[in-house]
Amino acid sequence: MSEDLPPLLETYGDQLTILTVDTTSEQGYGLFVATIEELQIPQEQLGVPMLIVGEQVLVGSAAIPEQFPGIVSQGLVDGGIDWPAVPLLLEYLETEGMLQPVVEEPVVEQSAEQAPGPVSDDSSVTLGLEEATASVAQMTWMDRYRQDVVGNTFSVVVLLGMLYSLVRIVMLLRTRRFEIKAWPVWVLPILLLVGLFVAGYMSYVEITRTDAVCGPVGDCNTVQQSPYARLFGVLPIGVFGILGYLIIGAVWLYSMYGPKEQQPASTLLLWALGIFGTLFSVYLTFLEPFVIGATCAWCLSSSIIMTLVLWTVTLGGAQHLRQWFQAT
Secondary structure, eight states: OOOHHHHHHHGGGGOOOOOOOTTSHHHHHHHHHHHHHHTTTGGOOOOOOEETTTEEESSSTHHHHHHHHHHHHHHHHHTTOOOOOOOHHHHHHHHHSSOOOOOOOOHHHHHHHOOOOOOSSSHHHHHHHHHHHHHHSSSOOHHHHHHHHHHHHHHHHHHHHHHHHHHHHHHHSSSSSOOOOOOTTHHOOOOHHHHHHHHHHHHHHHTTTTOOOOSSSOHHHHHHHHHGEEEEEEEEHHHHHHHHHHHHHHHHHHHHHOOOGHHHHHHHHHHHHHHHHHHHHHHHHHIIIIOOOOOOHHHHHHHHHHHHHHHHHHHHHHHHHHHHHHOO
């Protein structure tokens, strides 16, 4: 988008006007929700980047540069292209001075209670945005789950697997003898490298807002464009994942090659990081089927990797924890 649109804007000048919407903001998300509901855009067409021209919906870094220039050219020949017929969007454009207020409108048969009043200030637009966002919030968890039954079922399976792992580890720790299998030393660095690759790709998608290669199951783009794709609304989850894998790798190296007297503490820290990473992955995986209503295969891969990381570091961490309790 950042490479394809500027040349068109330079070519057509004032003849071409594009409104950009940031879906991570409350106002932008409200406009996005109102648009997909009003235009009845199907679930399979939702993705990033998305460009709506009149009644045409273009999705993807391939479709937009291929089709948009031709649509603009033909639209100018035909006398122009109207903004998408989304009432909330048109109200917003009026308040921003990008659209002349409509003086007369066709009379639509409706009751007096349903008749909308004139747009006089920003308060009506704000109210509309709140209503659009509320309509999504009113969906039940089952409604969201049914938006992608196959993909969300995969999320639930992974979620149950992570919860089982956490419960199983707690149960094993309560026994006198740890019946936890020792993993080969090389497994953890391999898992961390794969995790870095997954988190790196997710970061690329989130930062550049390009289409994610998701495979036949799930809808990665819907997940990546949701408000939950950024921690505290600022840090992309993929970047947070990169930092997490790097920190775990650094602590592992220190526990392996650092001072011997620091090995117990570093091993316990490594275990704590594995527990935190798995719990955080449980939270993110829960959001996909029951809150967002879509599943990201890359996110599930990261959750599985983090759970395996926890299993690889549990034996060493548990042994040092028991030694610490015995010493005290």
